[in-house]
Each structure stands twice: as structure tokens, then as C-alpha cells.
Amino acid sequence: MDTSAYLKAVVEQTSTFADWVHDKDATAPVPTCPEWTLADLVDHVGSVQRMVSMLVGERMTEPSKAFEGYVPGPADSGQWRAWLNDGAAEATQAFTSVTDDTPVWDPSGAAAGVPFWSRRLLGEACVHRADAASALGTRYELAPDLAVEALEDWLDTMTSRGYWENRPGFADAMRGDGQTLHFHATDAPGEWVARREPDRVALERTHTKADVAVRGPAxxxxxxxxxxxxxxxxxxxxxxxxxxxxxxxxxxMDWVTG
Known part of the structure; x- marks a missing residue:
């Protein structure tokens, strides 16, 4: 998927999320994010989209201004739908003002910039829509091609140099001497092999024999x-x-509420 396709999917996923949470009980717990209420979840989704819009739209190479500009969501859940959809629209506008090689800060350590953030927003929307489903008792469905992209986002971010360096507990737990895990989506093209090494987790997009293989719908x-x-x-x-x-x-995989 290219950046425009990612943003189109972000708008669609956010719209569904917004419809689900609109006018619901703000204090409802989110079982998949035990420290959060539904209000926390909505706040996170909409505010992160706005922060990324600022990073990208203003071509920031240092993130502090965007972090300081964190905008909380409305207290009134009757305003959530419009606020969330506005955030997705702002993100779309920000990304149309740049190209994939526009320098923009990102936390991966690989200077992935604009492409990192377009995919990151999609991963956020897909995973946090699952959180909303758990909080509201709603059936969760996701098209296989989008699930593959969200998996790519999750795995690539979790195995990035930036994540390794900023999460010492994760690094200590994931250090290894070559143990391999193979993840294989069976309903859309998508295969990954993660290899635990002493100083990183290496991720490859390939099919190979591994210590454990996990297969199933994306x-x-x-x-x-x-x-x-x-x-x-x-x-x-x-x-x-x-x-x-x-x-x-x-x-x-302790990046549960991120």
C-alpha cells in the first residue's frame, strides 16, 4: 500500500470506530487495555492522529512541539464522532502536503519518516478498533489485506532499533541466540520471520523453517x-x-496501550 491508500483506510477505520463509540458511556472499561476507560481510548486515537498531523504537516525533525500539542478529546461522548472524524481528515490533509521522502521525525531509529507514520496510523486505527469492540461487546472484523498491513506495522515497530533501545525490559526479554518465529497469514499475502539475537530482533519477510510457526487468518x-x-x-x-x-x-509484546 502507498501513503494515499493507508490514509484512505485510516479514514474508513476511524469512521467505523467513531460510529461505535459515539454517545457511549465514557467510563466503560476497555478489557484489552485494562488501565483505560472508553474515554481514554477515544482520547488516545484522536489525539495521536492530531499529533502525527502536526509532525508531518509541519515537517518536524524533532518531536517535542508535537508532544506538547497533545489535544485531549471532548468530555461529552456525544461529540466524539465528529471529533474523531475531524482528526482523520486533518491527518489526510497533512500527508497530502508532503512526499514520502520529506524529512520527518519518527521513533523507529531508521529515519522512516512519512511512510512510517502513514502505516502507523493505520495500525493504530485497526488495533484500537479491536479495543473498542472489546469494550462495547461488538463483533470485530477486518479485511485480510488491512490486517496484513496492521501486522506489518506492529511487527516492524516492535522489532525496530528505536523500540529496542527505549524499552529495556522488552530488550532483556527478547534477547536470544537465534531462536526464530514464523508468522504466516493464510488469507492474504503476508509472512514474517522474527529472529531473536543478542542485540536486536531481526525481522524478515520470507518463508522458512523456524522454531515455531503460527498460521491463520491475518x-x-x-x-x-x-x-x-x-x-x-x-x-x-x-x-x-x-x-x-x-x-x-x-x-x-508490552506495547498494549501505545
Whole structure:
């Protein structure tokens, strides 16, 4: 997907999210993000979109101004729909003002800039819509191609140099000597192999034999890997090989509310 396709999907996912949460109980707990209420979830989704819009639209190479400009969501849940949709529209406008090679700060450590943020917004919208579904008892569905893109975002961000350096607990848990995990979406093109090394987790887009292989629908893979659905509640996933290695991986995907 290119940047424009990512932003189109962000608008669509945000619109669905906004329809779901509109005028709902702001104090409702979010089971998949135990520290959050529905108001916290809405605040996060809309405010992050606005921060990214500022980063990209103003071509920031240092993030402090955008962080300081964090705008909380409305207290009145009857205003949430419009506020969320406005945030997605602002993001679209910001990205149309730049090109993929416009210098923009991002936390990956790879200077990925504009492409990083367009995909990051899609991953945010897809995963946090799952959070809304858990809070509201709504059925969650996601097209396989979008689930693959959200998986790419999650895995690439979690294995980035920036994440490794800024999350020492994660780095300590993920250090290894070559253990490999293979993730394979069965309903859309998408395969990844993560290799635990002493100083990083290396990610490759390939098909190869691994210590543990996890196969299944892309949306189910996304929900389990992002800790939005317990592995035991995902009967469509096949786990072959060292199941404990995969369980260890899931347990340390601690970027739950980010």
C-alpha cells in the first residue's frame, strides 16, 4: 500500500470506530487495555492522529512541539464522532502536503519518516478498533489485506532499533541466540520471520523453517500478536513447533496501550 491508500483506510477505520463509540458511556472499561476507560481510548486515537498531523504537516525533525500539542478529546461522548472524524481528515490533509521522502521525525531509529507514520496510523486505527469492540461487546472484523498491513506495522515497530533501545525490559526479554518465529497469514499475502539475537530482533519477510510457526487468518494473527485476543481463544490459529517460544513472545509484546 502507498501513503494515499493507508490514509484512505485510516479514514474508513476511524469512521467505523467513531460510529461505535459515539454517545457511549465514557467510563466503560476497555478489557484489552485494562488501565483505560472508553474515554481514554477515544482520547488516545484522536489525539495521536492530531499529533502525527502536526509532525508531518509541519515537517518536524524533532518531536517535542508535537508532544506538547497533545489535544485531549471532548468530555461529552456525544461529540466524539465528529471529533474523531475531524482528526482523520486533518491527518489526510497533512500527508497530502508532503512526499514520502520529506524529512520527518519518527521513533523507529531508521529515519522512516512519512511512510512510517502513514502505516502507523493505520495500525493504530485497526488495533484500537479491536479495543473498542472489546469494550462495547461488538463483533470485530477486518479485511485480510488491512490486517496484513496492521501486522506489518506492529511487527516492524516492535522489532525496530528505536523500540529496542527505549524499552529495556522488552530488550532483556527478547534477547536470544537465534531462536526464530514464523508468522504466516493464510488469507492474504503476508509472512514474517522474527529472529531473536543478542542485540536486536531481526525481522524478515520470507518463508522458512523456524522454531515455531503460527498460521491463520491475518485478523486473528493480529489480535493474538497484539494481545487483543488470548491464544487459547483463537482456534483458527495453528501453532507448530515450540509453542512456549510463541507464548513468551506474546507475553512480552508490552506495547498494549501505545
Amino acid at each position: 485478523a486473528e494473527l493480529l489480535l493474538v500478536i497484539s494481545r487483543r485476543r488470548p491464544l487459547e481463544a483463537a482456534p483458527t490459529l495453528e501453532v507448530h513447533g515450540d509453542r512456549a517460544l510463541f507464548v513468551h513472545w506474546i507475553e512480552h
